[in-house]
Amino acid sequence: MKPFSIAWSNVRRMLRERSNIFFVFIFPIALILLIGVQFGGGVDPIVGTFSADDGDLSQEIHAAIEAGESFDVIVYETEEALVDAVELGSVQAGVFLPAGMDAATAEGTPVEIGYVARPDGFGAQMQAIVNSIVAEVMMPVGAAQYAAAETGQPFTTALAASQSIADSLQVSPVDVSYLGEALFPASLGQFDLGAASQLILFVFLTAMAGSAALILTRQLGISARMLSTPTSVGQIVVGESLGRFGVALVQGVYIMVLTLIIFSVNWGDPIGAIMLLIFFSAVGAGAGMLMGSVFSNDQQASGMGVMLSLGLAALGGCMLPIELFPPTMRTVAHVTPHAWALDGFAELVRRGGTVVDILPELGVLAAYAAALFALASWRLRVAITRP
Amino acid sequence: MTDILTVNGLVKSFDDFVAVNGVSFSIDEGETFGLLGPNGAGKTTSISMISGLLESDGGEVHVAGDRVATSSTKAKAHIGLVPQDLAIYPDLTASENLSFFGRLYGMTGDDLSKRVDQVLEVVGLSERRDDLSKEFSGGMKRRLNIGVGLLHKPRLLILDEPTVGVDPQSRNAILESVEQLSGEGMAVLYTTHYMEEAERLCDRVAIIDEGQIQAEGTRRELVSMVGEKDKVTIAGGGALSSSIPAIEGLAGVTGVSATEQQLDVLAEDASSILPQLLAAVTDAGGSISGVEVFEPNLEAVFLHLTGKALRD
Numbered sequence: 001m002k003p004f005s006i007a008w009s010n011v012r013r014m015l016r017e018r019s020n021i022f023f024v025f026i027f028p029i030a031l032i033l034l035i036g037v038q039f040g041g042g043v044d045p046i047v048g049t050f051s052a053d054d055g056d057l058s059q060e061i062h063a064a065i066e067a068g069e070s071f072d073v074i075v076y077e078t079e080e081a082l083v084d085a086v087e088l089g090s091v092q093a094g095v096f097l098p099a100g101m102d103a104a105t106a107e108g109t110p111v112e113i114g115y116v117a118r119p120d121g122f123g124a125q126m127q128a129i130v131n132s133i134v135a136e137v138m139m140p141v142g143a144a145q146y147a148a149a150e151t152g153q154p155f156t157t158a159l160a161a162s163q164s165i166a167d168s169l170q171v172s173p174v175d176v177s178y179l180g181e182a183l184f185p186a187s188l189g190q191f192d193l194g195a196a197s198q199l200i201l202f203v204f205l206t207a208m209a210g211s212a213a214l215i216l217t218r219q220l221g222i223s224a225r226m227l228s229t230p231t232s233v234g235q236i237v238v239g240e241s242l243g244r245f246g247v248a249l250v251q252g253v254y255i256m257v258l259t260l261i262i263f264s265v266n267w268g269d270p271i272g273a274i275m276l277l278i279f280f281s282a283v284g285a286g287a288g289m290l291m292g293s294v295f296s297n298d299q300q301a302s303g304m305g306v307m308l309s310l311g312l313a314a315l316g317g318c319m320l321p322i323e324l325f326p327p328t329m330r331t332v333a334h335v336t337p338h339a340w341a342l343d344g345f346a347e348l349v350r351r352g353g354t355v356v357d358i359l360p361e362l363g364v365l366a367a368y369a370a371a372l373f374a375l376a377s378w379r380l381r382v383a384i385t386r387p
Numbered sequence: 388m389t390d391i392l393t394v395n396g397l398v399k400s401f402d403d404f405v406a407v408n409g410v411s412f413s414i415d416e417g418e419t420f421g422l423l424g425p426n427g428a429g430k431t432t433s434i435s436m437i438s439g440l441l442e443s444d445g446g447e448v449h450v451a452g453d454r455v456a457t458s459s460t461k462a463k464a465h466i467g468l469v470p471q472d473l474a475i476y477p478d479l480t481a482s483e484n485l486s487f488f489g490r491l492y493g494m495t496g497d498d499l500s501k502r503v504d505q506v507l508e509v510v511g512l513s514e515r516r517d518d519l520s521k522e523f524s525g526g527m528k529r530r531l532n533i534g535v536g537l538l539h540k541p542r543l544l545i546l547d548e549p550t551v552g553v554d555p556q557s558r559n560a561i562l563e564s565v566e567q568l569s570g571e572g573m574a575v576l577y578t579t580h581y582m583e584e585a586e587r588l589c590d591r592v593a594i595i596d597e598g599q600i601q602a603e604g605t606r607r608e609l610v611s612m613v614g615e616k617d618k619v620t621i622a623g624g625g626a627l628s629s630s631i632p633a634i635e636g637l638a639g640v641t642g643v644s645a646t647e648q649q650l651d652v653l654a655e656d657a658s659s660i661l662p663q664l665l666a667a668v669t670d671a672g673g674s675i676s677g678v679e680v681f682e683p684n685l686e687a688v689f690l691h692l693t694g695k696a697l698r699d
């Protein structure tokens with residue numbers, strides 16, 4: 001009962017602060033929106049292209065992409081250079097045009113156009129646009145293939161005929177396969193991965209910011225006053241922890257529900273997603289408690305909290321997808337709870353996993369939370385009883 | 388009388404510095420006890436140990452028979468602490484602050500909300516109950532701070548310098564409510580460095596300096612303990628000096644001196660012999676034009692005990 005009173009006073013005070021309302025509830029959604037819908041204006045994203053040869057079709061597709069208005073285009077000389085550029089984020093997506101496309105289409109064999117993108121929201125959106133551009137170029141080709149096969153005419157004759165009527169006719173485009181699909185399935189909504197990353201980033205950030213509130217409570221002498229009532233140190237520690245946890249959880253549920261309603265974000269199995277959120281909120285709350293117990297200056301703690309939160313988020317794959325990390329970095333990334341939580345969401349969202357499939361991730365998060373809470377309550381106990 | 392609080396040999400050091408050095412005293416049920424001493428004397432440190440916020444290096448505290456420690460919730464249920472520095476949430480309203488601490492004192496539901504209303508009334512904040520405490524004046528914050536300590540009707544109310552930095556009007560309101568609570572039977576431990584407050588409120592006073600209690604007793608006991616006497620000055624004329632033998636015979640008189648227009652008398656308890664004193668002068672044929680009584684205060688006692696003034 002008493003811990004809940006302490007927790008509730010924390011949540012109530014957090015909700016009362018207008019700047020908190022902005023950073024906890026408005027800012028994350030705005031960011032998800034911004035990352036999901038980047039074509040609305042501002043700086044155009046950049047697509048890198050690489051053509052393996054100088055064939056007619058390559059040149060034509062390339063020209064069509066460049067003519068597009070939705071993004072800028074940079075041409076790369078080697079495949080590796082383009083992959084690096086995508087990984088480093090200097091271009092948001094790369095289009096790979098293979099060698100011998102002219103010959104292949106003449107023979108009627110399907111061509112594979114490579115597409116690689118960062119799954120931060122730009123990728124899926126741009127893929128749709130690249131898709132339609134390529135389709136537009138390939139449509140007459142497909143029609144010619146169809147005509148040649150049906151009529152027995154030579155492909156080149158059929159192609160010339162189909163190109164001449166392409167502008168006035170709607171023909172369904174040929175299938176073009178994209179190499180990038182294994183990494184980011186086409187079914188993935190444009191907001192899905194961005195939303196999970198933002199959720200994790202902000203829940204942790206908010207929990208860390210809660211450290212300042214704890215320090216203030218100590219500075220104001222309120223922790224001491226709580227101890228002067230028939231309330232044990234243990235109850236105070238649990239109450240303050242629950243407060244941090246509650247705030248993180250409220251924000252997380254809010255982000256999940258709102259993005260589900262507005263952007264139709266797919267969070268995967270609901271029980272699994274809620275479990276991940278609960279466990280990750282506990283990790284954040286534990287970290288916030290530890291900060292709030294170790295530091296005695298709220299501004300120092302806020303500054304450190306933000307730095308740490310952003311650092312861990314970056315390292316954990318909330319800013320650049322972990323799939324694009326070099327293997328060693330991928331291992332290092334799993335020092336952060338963020339990487340484990342993201343793995344969990346990836347399992348739920350991309351591979352349709354259920355709560356059983358994310359048990360390892362939940363276990364790791366539980367271990368983090370337990371360790372952080374143990375350390376924090378030890379420190380807070382000392383801070384409260386030996387002022 | 389039974390003791391509500393007994394403090395026995397409290398010691399506390401911060402590194403090499405001994406802040407509290409063997410403090411002992413006890414307070415009766417319903418009594419108001421003052422801890423009077425200058426800044427840095429060790430009042431707050433003692434209070435912190437007495438209310439179970441600070442682990443002592445030595446000594447014991449019992450409240451209503453229960454031993455106080457940082458981990459003891461039983462003893463703490465008897466105590467209402469009003470800390471020296473404000474300890475209220477600035478971003479909660481007056482009534483939210485009271486409800487919050489009320490729950491920590493174990494109150495719930497109707498009991499709690501009724502008691503919150505009562506306490507708001509007592510500290511004069513009913514009108515402002517739904518305003519955030521950060522919008523309050525200094526005096527109002529102090530009153531809310533005191534209100535928190537009253538919620539559970541503690542048997543022992545501990546107030547640590549509750550009037551510091553408060554305007555005269557609020558200060559008077561605070562002193563009056565302490566008098567009222569004491570009148571209702573609550574025992575009060577009141578620390579201050581204002582001699583007048585200790586004299587006005589307290590049944591007994593302990594004078595503390597440099598972590599040690601220098602003397603303890605009622606004001607009168609303390610005054611006589613250090614040999615300070617009341618002084619009566621009678622202005623007049625006629626045969627003032629001829630009354631000297633009669634005055635010297637009065638109980639508690641320790642010295643008399645006279646000039647043509649003035650008679651000075653030193654006595655243990657001036658007010659109790661004043662009628663006899665005046666009668667002695669007129670009986671001897673003297674005339675009286677004015678009488679002044681000087682009772683030595685705790686300031687003088689403090690000066691005598693420590694060789695320094697109470698206010699630095």
Ligand SMILES: Nc1ncnc2c1ncn2[C@@H]1O[C@H](COP(=O)(O)OP(=O)(O)O)[C@@H](O)[C@H]1O
Nearest residue numbers: 387401406424425426427428429430431432433
């Ligand atoms: N936490 C602390 N660390 C070091 N010294 C302290 C601490 N608290 C109090 N002191 C010192 O102990 C002495 C007594 O302080 P305090 O009990 O606050 O005095 P008072 O309340 O009578 O003004 C002072 O000299 C003060 O500086």
Ligand SMILES: [Mg+2]
Nearest residue numbers: 430431471548
């Ligand atoms: Mg003090």
